[in-house]
Amino acid sequence: MSSGFGPCTGYLAPLGFLPQMQAELSAVVAVHERLVIAAGPPQTCVWAENIWYEVESVHAPSIGTAAKELKSRQRNWWPYAWHLHRRHALIQEKLPHVAAKPLHFPEAKPPSTLGSFALLDEQTLLLANRCSSPFPNGAPAFAEPSSPLPPSRAYLKLWETFTRLGIQPKPGERCIDLGASPGGWTWVLAHLGAEVTGYDRAPLDPSLLALPNVHGVIGDAFQTKPEKIGAIDWLFSDVICYPERMLAHIQEWRASGLCKNYVCTIKFQGDAHYGVIADLLRIEGSQLMHLHCNKHELTWVLLADQGPAVSL
Ligand SMILES: C[S@@+](CC[C@H](N)C(=O)[O-])C[C@H]1O[C@@H](n2cnc3c(N)ncnc32)[C@H](O)[C@@H]1O
Structure with a gap:
């Protein structure tokens, strides 16, 4: 698809966060429900759930033509069917089966690419191979x-982060989990064999405190000063606080040089505080993403070893 200025890119917003995603994008040429098409190469878009590269628009007057067009490009396709549900389903039936089975964590994410398609009307197919x-x-x-x-x-949130990045704490690695109660994150880390200390004003679930590799500290998470805690492999935070407060805490730890890896939820209230997004993106090597299971929040990650090529 060409906008007259060259290739276009598609951005699929998470359910409920289209305004946030649209506000990030420039050169928007069309909006189809949650799918926003913008002219030019991919832009930084932290709210996007999926990015469609080099979007094409194809004339497909029948279901058979649409399937043929898709199959001629590659094997794996998934519809974004915001309307014309039956027609999308009939096209999908004519394509090679894509299993899309639920993952059993820590199973790796699918290695193959998945293209996306959507019917704009009964005869016009929008598609992206990649x-x-x-x-x-x-x-x-x-x-x-x-x-x-x-x-x-x-x-x-941690299952999705680790699966997307292809990296997770190793057994014995030292983790702190800020805002840990009741303990979903600590549960994940403990089951991976990490040594976890959870900090919260509320206690961790007793089933977790019974584990030998879990410790609970009741109090203010922001009193976890690097010089008191010492070297850690991972800092996790899911604390409910202003984004600026979280950023300041991240900066304190980064300045100390005592933490290798970070996974922090940045929580928003209303549409104030979005300025912090640019500050976080400026931290070299870090990434900011909206997980499928995130609500009005983003997940900021900085890894010592970037591991395999990172995709959404
Ligand atoms: C979204 S919940 C965390 C859920 C947790 N990650 C889990 O997996 O179960 C946010 C937590 O932040 C805690 N919290 C908020 N401000 C805090 C602070 N200044 N110090 C410690 N905990 C705080 C709350 O008590 C709450 O348990």
Whole structure:
């Protein structure tokens, strides 16, 4: 698809966060429900759930033509069907099967690319061979955990982060988990074999405190001063606080040189505080993303070893 200025890129917003995503983008040429098309190469877009590279618009007067056009380009496709549901489903039936089964954490993400397509009307197909996410419409699905169950659904944020990045704490690595209660994140880290200290004003679930590699400290997470705690492999934070407060704490730890890796939720209230996004993006080597399971929040990650090529 050409806007008259060259190739276009598509950005799929998470459910409920289209305004945030649109505010980040320039040169927007069309908006199709949650899919925003903008002229030019990919722009930095932290709210996007999936990015469609080099979007094409194809005339496809029948279901058969649409399937043929898609199959001629590559094997794996997933529809973004915000309307014409039946027609999208009929096209999908004619394409090679894409399993898209829920992952059993810590199973690796699918290695193959997944293209995306959408019908603009009965005869016009929008498609992208390559997208930033290997998951259908950027949304990974996980099989439910087996018992002992985590004490909160927040475990999904770490499962998604580790799966997307292809990296996770190793057994024995020292982690601090700020804003840890009731303990979904601590549960994930403890089950990976890491040594975890959870800090919160509220206690951790007793089932976690019974584990030999989990310690709980009740109090203000921001009193976790680097010089008192010493060297750590990972700093995790899911504390509810103003984004600027989180940024200041990250900067304190970075200045100390005592922490190797960071995974921090940046929580927003209303649309104030978005200025912090640019400050976080300026931290070299770091990335900011909206996880599928994130609400009005972003996840900021900085890794000592970037590991394999990182995609959404
Ligand atoms: C979203 S919940 C964390 C959920 C947790 N990550 C889990 O996996 O179960 C946010 C937590 O931040 C804690 N919190 C907020 N401000 C805090 C502070 N200044 N110090 C310590 N904990 C704080 C709250 O008590 C709450 O438990």
